[in-house]
Amino acid sequence: MTRTRIEPSAPQCQRCGTCCKKGGPALHKKDRVLVESGRLPLTDLFTIRRGELARDNVRGTLQPLDTEIVKIKAREAASWTCRYYSDHDSACRIYSTRPLECRVLQCWDTREIERLYSVGRLRRKDLLVPVEGLWDLIVDHDRRCSYESLHRLTRRLKSGGGEADAGKVLEVIQYDAELRDLVNERGNLDPEMLDFLFGRPLTRTVGQFGIRVECENGKVVRLVVERSVDTGGVGNPKTGQ
Ligand code: SF4
Secondary structure, three states, rough: OOOOOOOOOOOOOHHHHHHHHHOOOOEEHHHHHHHHHOOOOOOHEEEEEOOOOOEEEEOEEEOOOOOOEEOOOOOOOOOOOOOEEEEEOOOEHHHHHHHHHHHOOOOOOHHHHHHHOOOEEOOOHHHOOOOOOOHHHHHHHHHHHOOOOOOOOOHHHHHHOOHHHHHHHHHHHHHHHHHHHHHHOOOOOOHHHHHHHHOOHHHHHHHHHHEEEEEEEEEEEEEEEOOOOOOOOOOOOOOOO
């Protein structure tokens, strides 16, 4: 009797959905065409700004970003699952036009994603410079609400800094919130684009500095310094930062 040799099957995607549930991909310059053609609308993207604390899943570190990244949003605020993932059939709803990171990711062999995840990332500037006025607004917001200065101020505040430091931090957070309100009131931009244009609101991300804000009548009015640093609100990208 001849025996048939059974070769181990080649590793392949089991469609468990784990990688899509860990977060949408960061976009790269090769994905620009997807945005420009409208297949990836700006309302489905958000920015993690330079200096913002983010988890690097490849290096296994949690550190401030040295350059911004643009990512696909999650389905809802309380989850990291990519908004294009369908539980119904465990599938990607944009499979044929999925971004670069999703195309190269093989969870059984991560060498390719490790090689390219930090190379040629797409930035807001790549998409927005031709839009008159808007880019200047973003640059001004980045300058006034930089994560670098927030890191510095909150470090001083938590090591005994006084009213002056607390006031400066509050001012930055209020400016960020008021700018978003103003853009919404003017009504010429889709509110869903704000997290792409200006990054996520500081009212949501300041937890990474161990502080939170309190609001009255929809306005940020005071800071509360917490003991522990909340890293739950930082980036949890598909892979990489
Ligand atoms: S774009 Fe598609 S493949 Fe990529 S993370 Fe989202 S659902 Fe998964």
